Amino acid sequence: MDERKPLLLKKSYKTIRGKTQLGYEALHIERPVYQIDEFNKETLYEKPFIPLKTKIKNSANSVNYKQCIFNTLPILKWLPEYNFKSSILGDIIAGITVAIMHIPQGMAYGLLGGVPPVVGIYMAFFPVLVYTLFGTSRHVSMGTFAIVCLMTGKVVNQYTTIEIMQNGTLNHLTSDPNTPQYTNVQIACIVTFTVALIQIPMYILRLGVVSTLLSETLVDGFTTAAAFHVVASQLKDFFGIPITKRRGNFSFPLTIFDAAKALPQANLNACIVSFITSTCLIINNELIKPWLSKKTRFPFPIELVAVVFGTLASLCLNFQDNYNISIVGHIPTGLPNPSLPAFDMIPNVFMDSFVITIVSYTVTMSMALTFSRKLMYEVDSNQELLALGLSNMLGSFFSCLPITASLSRSMIQQAVGGVTQLASVVSCCILLVILLWIGPFFEVLPRCVLTAIIIVSLKGILFKITLIKKYWKLSKWDAFVWIVTFGITLIFQISIGLAAGVVVSLLSIFVQGYKPYTCLLGLIPNTDLYLDIKRYKAAQEIDGIKIFHYSGGLNFASRTSFKNLINKKVGFDPQEILTKKSRDIIDGQEISLITKWVMLDFSCLSYIDPSGVELLRQLQSDYKKLNITLYLVNLSGPVFEVIQKCDKTLELDSKFIIFPTIHDAVLYTQNYLKNE
Incomplete structure (x- = not known):
């Protein structure tokens, strides 16, 4: 039988400026770098599914008629318990x-x-x-x-x-x-x-x-x-x-x-x-x-x-x-x-x-x-x-x-x-x-x-x-x-x-949701923490990688806003470059020297619809023509399932490259550079 025990952190004590403080040992984790398919297979991912017939049966069996009467006439519930003395x-x-x-x-x-x-x-x-x-x-x-x-x-x-x-x-x-x-x-x-x-x-x-x-x-x-x-x-x-x-x-x-x-x-x-x-x-x-x-x-x-x-x-x-x-x-x-x-x-x-x-x-x-x-x-x-x-x-x-x-x-x-x-x-x-x-x-x-x-x-x-x-x-x-x-x-x-x-x-609500919080993420050195580079001054961007963090929903109403926001944060509009036929030059520099990977951190993406998936497809295609690879990271279960459903329905050969965490994606790119 598989017994799952809670993870315990080992306590340690250290002296800072003459005062002893309780701390914890440094966190060390050893595991392979995962892409989403390997990660789902390893963790036994399965979409929850309950047949409609079962739902109706469970709903009928769960009906408590006595409780329904009490809920409809609450006085029958509290009056018998009424304490007259107090x-x-x-x-x-x-x-x-x-x-x-x-x-x-x-x-x-x-x-x-x-x-x-x-x-x-x-x-x-x-x-x-x-x-x-x-x-x-x-x-x-x-x-x-x-x-x-x-x-x-x-x-x-x-x-x-x-x-x-x-x-x-x-x-x-x-x-x-x-x-x-x-x-x-x-x-x-x-x-x-x-x-x-x-x-x-x-x-x-x-x-x-x-x-x-x-x-x-x-x-x-x-x-x-x-x-x-x-x-x-x-x-x-x-x-x-x-x-x-x-x-x-x-x-x-x-x-x-x-x-x-x-x-x-x-x-x-x-x-x-x-x-x-x-x-x-x-x-x-x-x-x-x-x-x-x-x-x-x-x-x-x-x-x-x-x-x-x-x-x-x-x-x-x-x-x-x-x-x-x-x-x-x-x-x-x-x-x-x-x-x-x-x-x-x-x-x-x-x-x-x-x-x-x-x-x-x-x-x-x-x-x-x-x-x-x-x-x-x-x-x-x-x-x-x-x-x-x-x-x-x-x-x-x-x-x-x-x-x-x-x-x-x-x-x-x-x-x-x-x-x-x-x-x-x-x-x-x-x-x-x-x-x-x-x-x-x-x-x-x-x-x-x-x-x-x-x-x-x-x-x-x-x-x-x-x-x-x-x-x-x-x-x-x-x-x-x-x-x-x-x-x-x-x-x-x-x-x-x-x-x-x-x-x-x-x-x-719509306007505030239409312009959600976005930022570029940078790495805190010697950690696996990726934070907003504008708010955390210790965070550093990784050469050749733009990590775009997006909070909100991606649907037919927000797709244009999303596209404008990512172009602004990454620093260029791929369609504009392709239209002008200046694929290799941006401000006098080759694109390959500026950006090789764009990673979309969707850890705070609340919802995506087929229009949003289509936009991501378009971005992936435009970036590919500019020799830039698009990665999706930190997808929630429902968002991943929508993307997966769109892939099966359209029967596309080229699928998104998806990673469970930003660090997996970054390590994957670094291994790719070593093997070049």
Whole structure:
């Protein structure tokens, strides 16, 4: 039996400048010089091959139906293992805390989505119960998220023809009888349904990896610009100014222009309420909250306090009648009746819904992965698509906007002791009480209070604009992606900005891959180490040999770039010399005295296609006419197999000369010179 033992290095000690240091004896290896065919025969090389029939059989045999059920319903996996003694108290406290946060945030972001504020509380109840069953993240708080609500609100404003007013009455925005009539809630519901319609097929096709298309740079630039859109959309209620909602391209600059123009008509009373609310929130966030975090892990519910005090002040002083301050208006009690979305609107909202899907999923996955890495448990990216899809599917029948994980609520839920999604169940129970009985209390809440909560909560995202300095120092390409994404999102529409960001990100990857790292290698004397001669000054080029190192892929797209790079590094273009019929002279010297061998180090070649092999054939032919020999060295298994397959298919007599290492190729040439 062949027993393979690990290679042991013999330790040695040496004295350098009076200090004894641990070292190792010099490395001595004795073996013959190999070409690739001999090397493969000696090492028993064999391409792995599994018949398709065997793959299907193994796949069928590996299916564990019990495990599939557990993976589809993760609650069946973690709930039986739930430790009530150590975890239930933390989940109850976290649920109560998050429910308190849901009230002001839900109402504020519902308003941001162009629907009645109570919809934000619906979003924290119906979809969250479904996510508890199917979600794999134990700590994310699902519900409203400012950016997604704003994006949905853009679609709602575009297609709504009947607006539900504060007192529950309907306001017809168009008098054209031929125009289909849809309320703002109906448009929001069909967006939510379409998002679910995209997420569930993505789960079936295992497309959870799609979130990797959105890099951190792109997401930062996009969310920062979207936050400015959110602020612009809230200026009307914040200052109490009479401006109309802008739609389509250039909505942000036009809204800022309208607001600046209408500022002399601002409602002073609304400005005072907004200023007082904002000041209190900022003082709490900047001073009280950091101090309180050192004393206790329970945050002070400043947003809820602002909502309660704003409601009481409006109730006592009658803000709407006496001071002309807009209020939230009618909040229905009880749960909404289920209704079918307007399916005929799916083609109209599909593209916007697709963008919302990608943003919602990316934000949720980034939050879920943050907690899973911190607390050491697994999150399934594809299962999250199913959980979000089913949650939104149910929510679309109960007047909900698309749900997303919230950064602030999720952080609080974990910080105050939340262990599992049972915290969300506790939160839903509390919100159910509010929906059934307490909701009408908030009908007189000034809208400017909710607006102040929204704007202050976005402070962290707005200040991400300073990250451009960091990206510029780290990578000019990252900075370029950030600037393009931010600029187009801000000036044009959110969906266009995201699409532009993805295109620029992919372009940056292509351009950086199109010009990969290349260099000429030289030998470190008395070793078998070959290093970049520009970076390692001790490395010396070998007379008559050019060793070209290439990192990247060699295919139809990069073959021209590869050819230009090798000609530049080696110092001449063989085709140009052959065309000019000056085969023997370059700068007054014979080619044979300059270069006899060109070695291509493909140790970092990630991929090659038949077009790339054809280019190598062309190079080999051109060099041969100039009495130069081309060697290929350090080929990976897949690259070697592609070249071998091309050789068999074309049935060529002249094959490439391939060596397993650079040193084999160099020693082979030196032996060739001795034998001449």
